Amino acid sequence: MLYNILNLTCMILTNCAACAAPLGLALGKKCGRCSTRYCGPACQEQHWKGCGHDKLCKKIKKSGGAEQYHAEKKHAEAVADAAEACAEDTKGQTCYICTETVHWKTKEGLVRMYACRGTAGFAHVSCLAEQAKILVEEAEENNLDGERSQSRWLQWSTCSMCEQDHQGGVSCALGWACWKTYLGRPEADQARQLAMGVLGNGLRAAKKCEECLIVFESQLNVLQRHWRTASTQVLSCKGNLATCYTNLGRLEAALVLEREVYSAQLTESGVGYETLTSGLNLSISLTDLKKYSEARTFTSERAVDTIRVLGRDHDITLALREQYAGILYEDDAASRGDVTEAVAVLGDVATNRRRVFGSQHPYTVNVLTFLERARMKCEDADAPETRLS
Numbered sequence: 001m002l003y004n005i006l007n008l009t010c011m012i013l014t015n016c017a018a019c020a021a022p023l024g025l026a027l028g029k030k031c032g033r034c035s036t037r038y039c040g041p042a043c044q045e046q047h048w049k050g051c052g053h054d055k056l057c058k059k060i061k062k063s064g065g066a067e068q069y070h071a072e073k074k075h076a077e078a079v080a081d082a083a084e085a086c087a088e089d090t091k092g093q094t095c096y097i098c099t100e101t102v103h104w105k106t107k108e109g110l111v112r113m114y115a116c117r118g119t120a121g122f123a124h125v126s127c128l129a130e131q132a133k134i135l136v137e138e139a140e141e142n143n144l145d146g147e148r149s150q151s152r153w154l155q156w157s158t159c160s161m162c163e164q165d166h167q168g169g170v171s172c173a174l175g176w177a178c179w180k181t182y183l184g185r186p187e188a189d190q191a192r193q194l195a196m197g198v199l200g201n202g203l204r205a206a207k208k209c210e211e212c213l214i215v216f217e218s219q220l221n222v223l224q225r226h227w228r229t230a231s232t233q234v235l236s237c238k239g240n241l242a243t244c245y246t247n248l249g250r251l252e253a254a255l256v257l258e259r260e261v262y263s264a265q266l267t268e269s270g271v272g273y274e275t276l277t278s279g280l281n282l283s284i285s286l287t288d289l290k291k292y293s294e295a296r297t298f299t300s301e302r303a304v305d306t307i308r309v310l311g312r313d314h315d316i317t318l319a320l321r322e323q324y325a326g327i328l329y330e331d332d333a334a335s336r337g338d339v340t341e342a343v344a345v346l347g348d349v350a351t352n353r354r355r356v357f358g359s360q361h362p363y364t365v366n367v368l369t370f371l372e373r374a375r376m377k378c379e380d381a382d383a384p385e386t387r388l389s
Contacts, residue, residue: 016043017036017037017043017047017053017066018044018046018047019039019043021043023037023039029041029044031044031053031057031066033057033058034057034058034060034061036066037066065184067184068180068184071180071183072180074176075173075176075177075179075180078125078172078173078175078176078202078206079106079108079125079126079173079176080108081169081172081173082111082125082169082170082172082173083108083109083111083125084109085111085168085169086110086111086112086169086170087109089112090109090112093112093119093122094110094122095110095122095124095127096120096121096122096161097127097128097130097131098127103126103127108124108126109124110123111123111124111125111173112170113159113162113166113170114164114167114357114358114360114361114362115159115164115357115358115361116162117162117358120161120162121159121161125170125173125177126177128174129156129174129177129178129181131155131160132155132156132174132178133181135152135155136152136153136156136191138152139152139153140191153194156174156177156195156198157174157175157201164361167205167361167362168205168206168362169206171205172202172203172205172206172208174198174202175198175199175200175201175202175203176199176202178195178198178199179198181195182194182195183195187222187225188222188225188226193222193223196215196219196222197219197236197237197240199215200212200215200216200219200240201240203215204240204243204244207247209244209247209248210248212244212247213244213245213248216237216240216241217241219237220234220237220241232269232274235261235265235268235278238257238261239258239261239278239281241257242258242281242285243281245257246284246288251288252289254285255282255286255289258281258282259282261278261281261282262275262278262279262281262282265278271305271309273309273310273316276302276305276320277316279298279302279305279320280302280323282298283295283299283302283320284323286299287326287327287330292327292330292331292333295327296324296327296328296331299320299323299327300324302320303317303320303321306320313352313356318349318352321345321348322346322349322370325341325342325343325345325346325349326370328341328345329343329373329377334377339374339377339378340378342374342378343375343378346367346371346374347371349367350364350367350368350371353367
């Protein structure tokens with residue numbers, strides 16, 4: 001059982017495959033054949049005899065080493081899960097990239113992109129991954145930088161048709177595809193670091209919270225060795241870690257980290273996209289801990305900033321407005337006017353979400369759920385007068 005648990009952790013973190021003890025960068029003992037790492041001979045022997053490594057060692061070496069083997073394994077599992085989850089929606093469709101129903105090489109089924117319309121939003125994960133890989137290779141070969149390079153990298157996490165983020169199992173499968181593509185590069189390589197972030201976000205989209213936390217903790221450890229403390233990469237990773245804490249119910253730890261990230265982003269970059277995104281996350285943490293008064297003031301101010309900087313229809317603007325409405329109607333001290341305002345705001349956001357993403361997209365479904373809750377509270381005739389007066 002321990003071997004299975006460590007399939008992810010020992011490959012991304014430098015931990016012993018048998019006991020999970022941290023090894024550092026140069027310590028420990030490696031399997032002479034496949035380079036799986038251990039803290040010493042005893043753990044290596046235990047792993048060989050009692051955990052099945054004797055049966056997997058040759059396969060691991062043939063796959064390119066321990067990290068590559070486990071990334072390939074996780075990727076195959078994630079692709080199968082994503083295709084199965086999308087099976088009903090993809091019946092009778094073909095991949096918009098290769099035009100086939102079943103992938104010629106991997107034999108995998110199709111997945112769908114939630115915000116695409118008509119027959120455009122169906123593809124194989126392997127086709128999406130190959131498309132992203134080629135675009136990134138072109139950017140590296142032509143020494144593209146800044147936004148031009150970033151736009152290529154976004155293909156690992158964003159649909160090229162509808163230009164919206166991939167969701168759920170599709171995001172997870174592409175995360176593993178990205179990681180297995182670049183994990184063999186040196187630790188400080190930019191592509192390797194970005195790939196670890198894509199993997200972490202994919203695991204989070206699939207609600208694999210424990211695994212997601214492991215990835216971002218490992219990424220932060222590496223980033224802090226190679227980039228300055230207040231760099232965009234480090235702050236972004238800390239923000240992702242805070243979200244992991246929230247998803248795991250570690251709300252106080254999440255709030256502390258969100259405050260740190262927002263303050264550093266504001267100092268580092270001013271009121272821009274990264275800072276406003278951090279502000280949204282901080283607002284969520286304040287609300288989760290029911291600090292409604294602080295959350296209401298902070299979120300209202302950030303919503304104004306976001307409209308000014310990003311525009312009324314930007315996704316962060318809509319998310320902040322949705323968050324603000326949630327604060328209004330979730331507060332036990334909310335007045336009838338607060339809840340009425342929340343209904344109006346959520347109705348406007350829902351209209352926009354449906355127009356941009358379609359009615360089945362998770363973003364649309366979520367805001368419609370919140371809208372229904374707010375309406376129910378507004379119509380609750382039994383609510384105490386002190387709450388809805």
